[in-house]
Amino acid sequence: MEREHVSHEDGVVYEFEPDLEAVTTVEPGAKLTIETKDSLNGTIRTEADVIESIPSQVNAATGPIAVEGADPGDVLRVEIEEIRLAEDQGRVVTIGGFGLLDGHEGIESPRTRLLAVEDDALAFGDLEVPVDPVIGTIGVATESDSYTTLVPHDHGGNLDTTDMTAGSVAYFPVFQEGAMLAMGDCKAAMADGEMCGTGAEIATEIDVTLEVVSDPEPGLERPLVETADAWKTIASAETLEEACELANRDALELLAAEHGWDSTDAYMLSSLVGGLEISQVVDPLVTARNAVPKAYLEDPF
Amino acid sequence: MEREHVSHEDGVVYEFEPDLEAVTTVEPGAKLTIETKDSLNGTIRTEADVIESIPSQVNAATGPIAVEGADPGDVLRVEIEEIRLAEDQGRVVTIGGFGLLDGHEGIESPRTRLLAVEDDALAFGDLEVPVDPVIGTIGVATESDSYTTLVPHDHGGNLDTTDMTAGSVAYFPVFQEGAMLAMGDCKAAMADGEMCGTGAEIATEIDVTLEVVSDPEPGLERPLVETADAWKTIASAETLEEACELANRDALELLAAEHGWDSTDAYMLSSLVGGLEISQVVDPLVTARNAVPKAYLEDPF
Numbered sequence: 001m002e003r004e005h006v007s008h009e010d011g012v013v014y015e016f017e018p019d020l021e022a023v024t025t026v027e028p029g030a031k032l033t034i035e036t037k038d039s040l041n042g043t044i045r046t047e048a049d050v051i052e053s054i055p056s057q058v059n060a061a062t063g064p065i066a067v068e069g070a071d072p073g074d075v076l077r078v079e080i081e082e083i084r085l086a087e088d089q090g091r092v093v094t095i096g097g098f099g100l101l102d103g104h105e106g107i108e109s110p111r112t113r114l115l116a117v118e119d120d121a122l123a124f125g126d127l128e129v130p131v132d133p134v135i136g137t138i139g140v141a142t143e144s145d146s147y148t149t150l151v152p153h154d155h156g157g158n159l160d161t162t163d164m165t166a167g168s169v170a171y172f173p174v175f176q177e178g179a180m181l182a183m184g185d186c187k188a189a190m191a192d193g194e195m196c197g198t199g200a201e202i203a204t205e206i207d208v209t210l211e212v213v214s215d216p217e218p219g220l221e222r223p224l225v226e227t228a229d230a231w232k233t234i235a236s237a238e239t240l241e242e243a244c245e246l247a248n249r250d251a252l253e254l255l256a257a258e259h260g261w262d263s264t265d266a267y268m269l270s271s272l273v274g275g276l277e278i279s280q281v282v283d284p285l286v287t288a289r290n291a292v293p294k295a296y297l298e299d300p301f
Numbered sequence: 302m303e304r305e306h307v308s309h310e311d312g313v314v315y316e317f318e319p320d321l322e323a324v325t326t327v328e329p330g331a332k333l334t335i336e337t338k339d340s341l342n343g344t345i346r347t348e349a350d351v352i353e354s355i356p357s358q359v360n361a362a363t364g365p366i367a368v369e370g371a372d373p374g375d376v377l378r379v380e381i382e383e384i385r386l387a388e389d390q391g392r393v394v395t396i397g398g399f400g401l402l403d404g405h406e407g408i409e410s411p412r413t414r415l416l417a418v419e420d421d422a423l424a425f426g427d428l429e430v431p432v433d434p435v436i437g438t439i440g441v442a443t444e445s446d447s448y449t450t451l452v453p454h455d456h457g458g459n460l461d462t463t464d465m466t467a468g469s470v471a472y473f474p475v476f477q478e479g480a481m482l483a484m485g486d487c488k489a490a491m492a493d494g495e496m497c498g499t500g501a502e503i504a505t506e507i508d509v510t511l512e513v514v515s516d517p518e519p520g521l522e523r524p525l526v527e528t529a530d531a532w533k534t535i536a537s538a539e540t541l542e543e544a545c546e547l548a549n550r551d552a553l554e555l556l557a558a559e560h561g562w563d564s565t566d567a568y569m570l571s572s573l574v575g576g577l578e579i580s581q582v583v584d585p586l587v588t589a590r591n592a593v594p595k596a597y598l599e600d601p602f
Contacts, residue, residue, distance in 0.1 A: 124573070129570075192577050195549050197572070264410075267400075270492060275496075
């Protein structure tokens with residue numbers, strides 16, 4: 001089967017909302033290559049290019065892509081097969097009013113550093129940072145509210161989660177017919193937390209395979225990601241504490257369903273293995289996840 | 302050199318304060334075995350034993366141990382060589398008013414589960430949880446305020462950090478002459494977050510080697526831990542966001558000092574590699590850390 005290409009030139013969204021119009025419709029099992037712009041829309045080409053304040057449109061998400069047969073209550077399965085860099089430099093920036101240490105002594109904004117890509121590494125002064133691409137923004141049409149591509153929520157969106165990388169499988173609740181998947185905002189490298197507000201922002205080509213999990217039991221309220229070793233629930237909220245509560249509750253639901261436990265026994269196991277992780281602390285809502293090693297959770301669906 | 306044994310029968314503290322009286326004084330380079338009680342002082346022997354509310358004294362920390370030549374401004378280096386279980390069962394409990402999901406629907410407290418240890422694993426129903434011991438409470442005499450052993454702060458204390466394990470090296474700022482190290486509250490296994498409020502609480506014997514780093518540059522304001530792969534700053538605060546800010550700032554200081562960078566460049570690198578991690582979200586102050594891979598930070602002192 002030939003791999004269909006979907007480019008940002010076919011369409012992008014800057015807002016995840018209930019009513020989105022698909023740029024293409026594919027069948028379950030479809031293999032796609034999705035071309036994404038960098039989060040700053042190509043505006044940063046030299047270190048003299050700086051971002052004074054967050055632009056009204058960032059994180060262009062290529063799509064949306066409708067998947068036939070994806071109905072509300074289903075789960076969209078996105079296997080991330082490969083992420084290739086589509087340019088030879090990334091950029092990391094500070095932006096006024098943005099970032100974990102914004103306004104702290106010694107932290108300057110705006111500042112831009114270009115990071116040349118050579119031999120699968122980014123040059124940071126004399127240091128080399130291995131290229132390890134991450135999809136920053138990935139999600140589906142929302143249930144009722146709308147969220148710009150700067151915001152993460154139950155539909156996904158700006159999750160800035162390092163596990164959204166090649167080899168992982170992302171799962172999203174389907175809120176609208178066709179699911180309406182869109183993604184962009186990739187980084188050539190990113191730390192858990194994304195403290196300064198960006199990773200190494202870069203254009204990419206992403207190979208994915210899309211499937212629909214019909215009538216999942218239990219259902220999914222928020223994103224989930226499967227890595228080589230773990231299932232990780234992902235939750236976004238006003239505070240990290242609230243995000244941790246949601247991610248932990250979602251993990252308990254999966255554990256309780258698979259093992260026939262009550263919530264309290266699941267809670268106790270969750271306190272012993274895997275654990276809470278930070279995705280990002282810089283977006284309008286922050287994101288945490290709860291990792292459950294596969295030794296304790298075989299298959300949630 | 303014979304290894305000196307320090308037992309909880311020699312002395313424990315339930316409060317880290319500026320003025321502590323040493324149970325023993327050792328020279329730099331001393332190799333010790335430290336015997337610790339379980340965090341609940343041996344009160345939980347069967348599943349009928351439950352904890353209605355947090356006792357006034359928990360996390361007995363064996364010590365304090367004075368180290369000769371440790372002066373305020375120095376750093377105490379604690380190499381954690383081995384942690385052996387000293388009993389054949391751990392216990393995980395829920396306690397009213399305590400834990401990430403305390404009061405949530407379906408979460409019962411108090412509840413106790415005993416976890417039998419066999420062949421380096423804990424039995425949790427049909428599942429086996431590998432034994433991977435962690436020191437929950439470890440710290441030194443404080444600068445001015447006092448903190449019970451339920452609370453983590455700049456002196457260490459109830460850090461509940463999974464990296465406090467065999468093979469790691471913990472570093473603490475010395476606030477008082479002799480440093481006055483004490484530790485206890487070990488877990489046979491614990492998840493990042495310690496969501497239900499406990500890991501598998503258990504008595505242990507801990508082998509450590511103690512050293513003093515004199516006149517460190519830069520100095521240390523809060524705990525730091527060296528793992529096989531990373532240096533991790535550790536910070537505790539009222540909220541996870543504040544703890545993340547402190548841990549990130551401490552990491553920037555180490556990066557800037559080693560590389561001669563300004564804070565903003567260090568901030569940018571911190572946003573690309575390693576990242577923020579959650580230690581615990583259940584104690585009166587919560588704890589986060591910022592991991593910097595050793596590829597980018599060779600030796601902070």
